[in-house]
Amino acid sequence: MSTHPPLQPALDASDIILHYLEQIGCDYIFGIPGGAIEPLYDALARSSRRGGIRPVVARHENGAVFMADGYARQTGRLGVCCATTGPGTTNMITGLADAYENNVPLLAISAQTPLPTFGRGAFQESSCTGIDTVSMLQHCTRYSTLVSHIDQLQHKLITAVMTAFHSPRGPAHLSIPLDIMRQKLPDGTPRFNLPKLLQTPHIVDPEKTTALLEDIARARRVVLVLGGGCGEAIGAIMAFAERLNAFIITTPHGKGLVNPDHPRYRGVIGFAGHSSARAVLASSEVDLIIAVETNLSEWASCGWSETALLNERLVHIDSVNENLTRSPMARLHVRGHVLAIFEEIMVQMEAADADNKQAPESLLPVPPGAPPCFTLDEEAKCHSDAVPIKPQRLMHELNQRFPANTRFFADTGNSVAWAVHYLQPKERRAHNRRGVNGGLFRTSIEFSSMGWAIGAAVGAALAYPDGPVVSITGDGSFLMSGQELSVAVAEQLSVIFVILNDHALGMVMHGQRLAGAESIAHQLPQTDFAALARAMGAEGITIHSPADMQALDIKALCSRQGPTVLDVHIDTEEVPPMSLRIQSLRRQGERRRTVTG
Numbered sequence: 001m002s003t004h005p006p007l008q009p010a011l012d013a014s015d016i017i018l019h020y021l022e023q024i025g026c027d028y029i030f031g032i033p034g035g036a037i038e039p040l041y042d043a044l045a046r047s048s049r050r051g052g053i054r055p056v057v058a059r060h061e062n063g064a065v066f067m068a069d070g071y072a073r074q075t076g077r078l079g080v081c082c083a084t085t086g087p088g089t090t091n092m093i094t095g096l097a098d099a100y101e102n103n104v105p106l107l108a109i110s111a112q113t114p115l116p117t118f119g120r121g122a123f124q125e126s127s128c129t130g131i132d133t134v135s136m137l138q139h140c141t142r143y144s145t146l147v148s149h150i151d152q153l154q155h156k157l158i159t160a161v162m163t164a165f166h167s168p169r170g171p172a173h174l175s176i177p178l179d180i181m182r183q184k185l186p187d188g189t190p191r192f193n194l195p196k197l198l199q200t201p202h203i204v205d206p207e208k209t210t211a212l213l214e215d216i217a218r219a220r221r222v223v224l225v226l227g228g229g230c231g232e233a234i235g236a237i238m239a240f241a242e243r244l245n246a247f248i249i250t251t252p253h254g255k256g257l258v259n260p261d262h263p264r265y266r267g268v269i270g271f272a273g274h275s276s277a278r279a280v281l282a283s284s285e286v287d288l289i290i291a292v293e294t295n296l297s298e299w300a301s302c303g304w305s306e307t308a309l310l311n312e313r314l315v316h317i318d319s320v321n322e323n324l325t326r327s328p329m330a331r332l333h334v335r336g337h338v339l340a341i342f343e344e345i346m347v348q349m350e351a352a353d354a355d356n357k358q359a360p361e362s363l364l365p366v367p368p369g370a371p372p373c374f375t376l377d378e379e380a381k382c383h384s385d386a387v388p389i390k391p392q393r394l395m396h397e398l399n400q401r402f403p404a405n406t407r408f409f410a411d412t413g414n415s416v417a418w419a420v421h422y423l424q425p426k427e428r429r430a431h432n433r434r435g436v437n438g439g440l441f442r443t444s445i446e447f448s449s450m451g452w453a454i455g456a457a458v459g460a461a462l463a464y465p466d467g468p469v470v471s472i473t474g475d476g477s478f479l480m481s482g483q484e485l486s487v488a489v490a491e492q493l494s495v496i497f498v499i500l501n502d503h504a505l506g507m508v509m510h511g512q513r514l515a516g517a518e519s520i521a522h523q524l525p526q527t528d529f530a531a532l533a534r535a536m537g538a539e540g541i542t543i544h545s546p547a548d549m550q551a552l553d554i555k556a557l558c559s560r561q562g563p564t565v566l567d568v569h570i571d572t573e574e575v576p577p578m579s580l581r582i583q584s585l586r587r588q589g590e591r592r593r594t595v596t597g
């Protein structure tokens with residue numbers, strides 16, 4: 001313990017937590033209060049009064065985690081959520097699992113009953129002698145610990161935040177008993193400089209960079225496959241792609257980083273992807289595929305397709321070790337900071353050009369005036385005037401009508417399938433340096449929890465007052481998690497919730513049809529979501545036709561001080577582009593049959 005006199009009045013554990021979170025630019029803690037977490041809310045009241053971190057009260061703790069997730073993805077900063085003992089904490093599990101699978105840096109703070117009550121049947125006891133929330137959350141966070149003494153607080157908090165940002169990023173959990181949360185820090189002063197500790201070196205491995213340049217020099221035709229982690233480096237990557245005339249495709253997570261009108265863009269590979277992307281990978285001309293910052297998961301790799309992606313033509317550049325383990329067949333792995341790697345490659349290529357005084361000849365030129373070769377499965381339906389409106393036309397209208405700075409969140413269900421394929425957010429920003437939050441399009445495709453896009457859009461809107469946030473979701477998801485609309489009302493956020501109303505769990509219904517399974521358990525009653533929205537204090541508008549969509553005053557919706565629900569009655573017979581999922585389920589079923597019998 002320090003022998004120096006305290007520099008300022010001793011701080012509560014709760015104040016210290018907020019102090020460190022303020023150091024790293026955190027604006028909000030998303031959560032729901034309760035008796036055991038009261039000291040944190042007391043500190044939040046003090047902090048709110050001085051213009052610091054303030055609480056945002058969710059309607060369900062899972063919604064709070066989704067909000068923290070959306071906030072983190074939008075800002076590139078830490079998302080923070082909190083819950084009280086027992087059910088408050090267990091309600092966070094799905095959201096934390098979602099953030100774990102999607103590598104989103106979060107800090108979850110949960111309360112415990114006071115230490116002396118452990119093992120004595122305290123109300124909502126959640127310690128190792130109760131329902132044990134530390135253990136429960138161990139499986140869906142990268143760090144989960146009980147702070148059982150005030151002296152542990154600072155280093156455990158710093159470890160939690162550093163773990164959340166350490167690659168692979170993800171959620172961390174601190175469980176703090178009520179009595180600890182109220183205690184004063186013994187020496188009264190914070191000891192760490194968290195922003196400095198979070199600075200990571202930008203490592204480039206010169207041996208690997210040389211090997212990569214040799215591979216590039218030998219290549220006739222290069223394809224870049226960009227994952228969601230390319231945000232910060234996208235400017236350098238695009239300059240590299242243009243220098244090589246390389247084709248560009250993205251995974252579903254990478255969509256929204258590249259302008260779909262770019263002449264070398266061929267669309268999305270993987271779930272709900274585009275035939276143009278598959279065709280380019282299948283082309284015999286292509287002899288080098290460079291995958292960047294992608295986990296090459298089932299949905300990002302066309303079901304781990306060896307013919308399309310995972311073959312000896314592959315070079316994998318990534319900062320995440322775990323991602324590199326997904327590509328043992330790659331001819332080269334380049335590990336390091338992706339922006340630094342691409343900047344270094346460009347410097348070396350430009351130096352080589354200057355020495356040679358000529359552009360490399362081995363690369364095929366882009367035909368002048370070539371039209372974009374980016375194909376949609378059913379493009380004609382994007383222009384159909386049929387009533388009820390076709391989902392393809394709905395996506396087309398969202399493309400056309402919303403401004404270029406719109407952030408789109410696509411929810412689990414058919415929404416994500418329609419959006420990955422038909423929604424084309426326009427990337428019109430200069431390709432210079434960005435934050436890690438560079439994308440215009442977000443999904444939770446790795447864990448795919450229904451309702452994620454509802455909470456995430458609310459959290460993102462709080463962090464992004466400069467532009468519209470659109471949440472594309474299903475009626476089933478809205479019935480599961482739509483209560484968070486009430487938070488957007490309370491916070492006066494101009495989030496536009498687009499509900500694809502098919503009075504069904506549509507992905508289940510179409511999945512059963514496509515797989516030849518029994519048609520069961522997908523029906524939902526017809527719900528008037530526009531009326532529901534109005535009842536909750538939001539604007540609610542019912543859409544049946546393309547004409548209804550065109551009649552919308554989008555500018556007014558985007559500048560409205562509060563959310564709007566567009567209850568869109570879509571053509572339920574349109575089959576979403578989800579064949580990859582069906583093929584995969586079929587394959588897995590066959591494998592199971594072989595194994596069992």
Ligand SMILES: Cc1ncc(C[n+]2csc(CCOP(=O)(O)OP(=O)(O)O)c2C)c(N)n1
Pocket residue numbers: 412413414415448449450473474475476477478500502504505506507508
């Ligand atoms: C929390 C959760 N429960 C169940 C599922 C399985 N599931 C995936 S899509 C889906 C249907 C979604 O229905 P809806 O939100 O109405 O969207 P639609 O597919 O009709 O567009 C279900 C049940 C899931 N992904 N997440």
